[in-house]
């Protein structure tokens with residue numbers, strides 16, 4: 001609307017300006033021609049031997065070029081000697097133009113002009129000068145409908161152009177603002193959809209203007225929001241899973257202290273382990289608190305450690321569970337398996353794999369953990385004699401929340417996160433994890449890391 005009003009005002013001013021300018025142009029040309037005619041008549045009259053009504057009438061009759069709507073000739077006192085309409089003869093024609101023409105030393109050319117409804121009305125007067133003396137005045141008027149009509153048609157044409165332009169503008173504004181607000185509504189709807197949590201929504205605007213750019217930016221923003229929301233959810237579930245491991249250990253240790261008759265030395269050992277677990281829990285919460293970004297721990301915190309002690313620690317932790325489930329734990333540990341990793345990370349890997357090996361085993365079965373190394377790598381293998389994993393499921397077990405046998409897994413408190421976290425940690429530490437399984441007879445998980453003998457390797 002503002003746009004339309006502003007252009008309307010501008011066009012209106014242009015209109016008025018055009019009409020003024022064209023009127024002035026007509027005025028000038030009219031002035032020049034009428035004054036010229038008056039001058040000519042004045043010269044001719046001044047050349048007459050005797051100036052009276054008859055001689056002047058005769059002169060004017062002879063001269064076609066002096067035809068005007070009205071022509072009055074006065075003497076120096078303003079008394080009309082001749083009037084083409086005949087009405088003013090013998091009276092004083094004290095018209096403003098005549099007075100003006102005869103004022104001053106040698107007189108003036110006087111002109112006035114009125115334009116009204118298609119007619120121009122011009123009046124001109126010039127003095128009749130005879131050897132430097134004003135002896136009378138010639139006054140002419142002209143009603144001109146041709147020029148007036150021309151002016152009028154010019155005005156009308158300009159007005160028509162104005163209205164046509166304004167109509168086009170209004171139509172254009174309607175179409176444009178209609179499409180603009182339709183697209184704005186689309187953006188608003190998309191915003192609400194995203195607000196309701198549907199991050200997969202995509203805004204399709206079409207076109208190729210600023211709104212399209214805005215739409216693309218909006219989509220990029222939504223994509224980012226979606227990613228960070230996914231990361232947040234993942235972080236929350238991963239964090240709680242990580243906290244579950246030491247808590248489960250503490251529970252196991254306290255249970256075994258309470259259930260078994262132990263000598264003071266073993267109790268001491270177990271309580272020490274509980275202390276260690278609490279310590280680990282402490283480190284984890286500190287780590288979670290410092291994770292301002294949802295990224296993983298910095299690699300620089302890793303150190304070169306041997307895998308065997310960690311495996312032993314986990315095995316001691318899980319032995320009461322294995323006993324309860326009637327699973328035999330077998331350790332075949334090569335001592336010389338150094339890897340570059342955080343001890344807590346290694347603990348997570350071993351714990352999750354061994355816990356699965358016990359959980360998805362059958363009573364009377366066994367769980368063998370072996371460590372070995374060659375020139376380049378150090379490997380950890382966790383092999384059980386349990387239920388196994390069907391071949392169509394083995395590709396999915398590392399996916400988050402994937403569980404082969406939902407009922408069994410749920411009964412054992414599984415959430416399907418353990419293996420995905422293990423794979424995350426392994427890959428973060430440049431390792432590899434593989435699973436092989438024969439359904440019904442057992443599964444083996446093999447984790448391979450590059451072996452780091454000295455700090456030099458690390459460089």
Ligand SMILES: Nc1ncnc2c1ncn2[C@@H]1O[C@H](COP(=O)(O)OP(=O)(O)OP(=O)(O)O)[C@@H](O)[C@H]1O
Pocket residue numbers: 241352356357360361384386387388389397402403404405409413414415416417418419420443
């Ligand atoms: N050693 C194994 N033998 C047979 N099946 C296994 C074994 N390890 C894992 N699985 C299968 O893979 C699935 C995913 O294991 P994962 O450790 O990720 O989850 P979970 O043990 O169910 O729960 P969580 O470890 O989060 O408590 C398990 O639900 C189970 O079906």
Ligand SMILES: [Mg+2]
Pocket residue numbers: 352355356414418419
């Ligand atoms: Mg598990």
